[in-house]
Amino acid sequence: METNNTFTNETAVSPALFTTEALLNHWQGHRALTRRVIEAFPEDAFYNFSIGGMRPFSLLTMEMIGLAAPGIRGVAFGDWTFGDPVLDHSTPPPPTKQEVLNLWDLVTEYINTLWPQIRPERFEESEAAFGMYENTILNTIIYLIDNEIHHRGQGYVYLRALGVEPPAFWDR
């Protein structure tokens, strides 16, 4: 097999491709898919259906919202005073799916508004996200996306168990 001797650990991956805009689009593409998963849930099941003692999808959604909104604020301004939204389960979801979707859309706008305010060098800075999780800002953002994919995948099982066809995973 051909080997590439110019490879070093310092090689940057496609800096021209992996722009801040590409990362934002990647995140918002995932959020748009998650929104369609929320929409696919029957109203009652969104609040009450779960498997194996897990949280219903409304609470998983509230975790995503509770990470994304304070998350983008911390990412942009270094203000993590919201505390840990995963550990703090005290905020109940709004009582209708439509209100949760409205909240979701508000967070979408909030992310779009704050994103251009992130200093470019900020992505490399290391900081305790939510006051607890030491990581670079870039890795914190990637963690938020991964966490959303993880929980949304769980929502797919809920939907299948409910006999509801989930939206296509690849459609973002």
Added chain:
Amino acid sequence: METNNTFTNETAVSPALFTTEALLNHWQGHRALTRRVIEAFPEDAFYNFSIGGMRPFSLLTMEMIGLAAPGIRGVAFGDWTFGDPVLDHSTPPPPTKQEVLNLWDLVTEYINTLWPQIRPERFEESEAAFGMYENTILNTIIYLIDNEIHHRGQGYVYLRALGVEPPAFWDR
């Protein structure tokens, strides 16, 4: 709110941080977690348990293997002759979990071996992954990772439904 007027759509995200090595570690970190999820399954449930008509975790694992192995080959060399492993469900999983784990480890090594052979400029090239999915090589890799997180999240529900505590999501 402070605005950052130096932001443009062309700003690269932390090229110094998001190196090829960081991307490989990110992928292998996820793969290590998925390996622990496979390990957590009771032997029989790995092959037979499912929810809502979905595939058992053995088949979801085979999809991941069937994407990762031909995927890294295509990524490195542009050879996508393996065809589409998602559409091609003809390969049955090995009959024991240990053999699936051995296959998993072989793919881990295969990725580590081929990764340094990826030309740095390759990540920006656009190509039909598996002969079908037109995307940049970088985005194809990210898609493979996202797809694994998605299906692994489903495995978490299976484990919870089986009364098995899954490994911590954040531990990679």
